Amino acid sequence: MDDExxxxxxxxxxxxxxxxxxxxxxxGQIASLVGGCxxxxxxxxxxxxxxxxxxxxxxxxxRGRISIRDPNGYxxxxxxxxxxxxxxxxxxxxxLEVFGWQP
DNA sequence: ATGTTGACCGACT
DNA sequence: GAGTCGGCCAACA
Numbered sequence: 001m002d003d004e005x006x007x008x009x010x011x012x013x014x015x016x017x018x019x020x021x022x023x024x025x026x027x028g029q030i031a032s033l034v035g036g037c038x039x040x041x042x043x044x045x046x047x048x049x050x051x052x053x054x055x056x057x058x059x060x061x062x063r064g065r066i067s068i069r070d071p072n073g074y075x076x077x078x079x080x081x082x083x084x085x086x087x088x089x090x091x092x093x094x095x096l097e098v099f100g101w102q103p
Numbered sequence: 104a105t106g107t108t109g110a111c112c113g114a115c116t
Numbered sequence: 117g118a119g120t121c122g123g124c125c126a127a128c129a
Binding site for chain 1: 109110111112113
């Protein structure tokens, strides 16, 4: 009971690392896959990240939009995703039918 | 302990 | 489509 006992935060980070380049996942999706945590907790986990190995930018909200309130972080995330091949429409929205990650 | 806030979500008006 | 509300649960004052 150790690797199975990874804390919820750790599970969230590991799950986010599984998102392939050019794809995105929603907070609720991550929460559902991890289990035992809510979408809000995933958002909290992302906010406190300080690890470059975690592709936090590939996690967005259920509407396919960036949820960061800070305009600086917003444009940063958008820039990274576009660099990875993710396309935003006129409304800064990502088409989850196309770029949504399906494990 | 209590109240507020938050990188959320879904339902309702 | 925009605004409001309740539910969710952790962090913070």
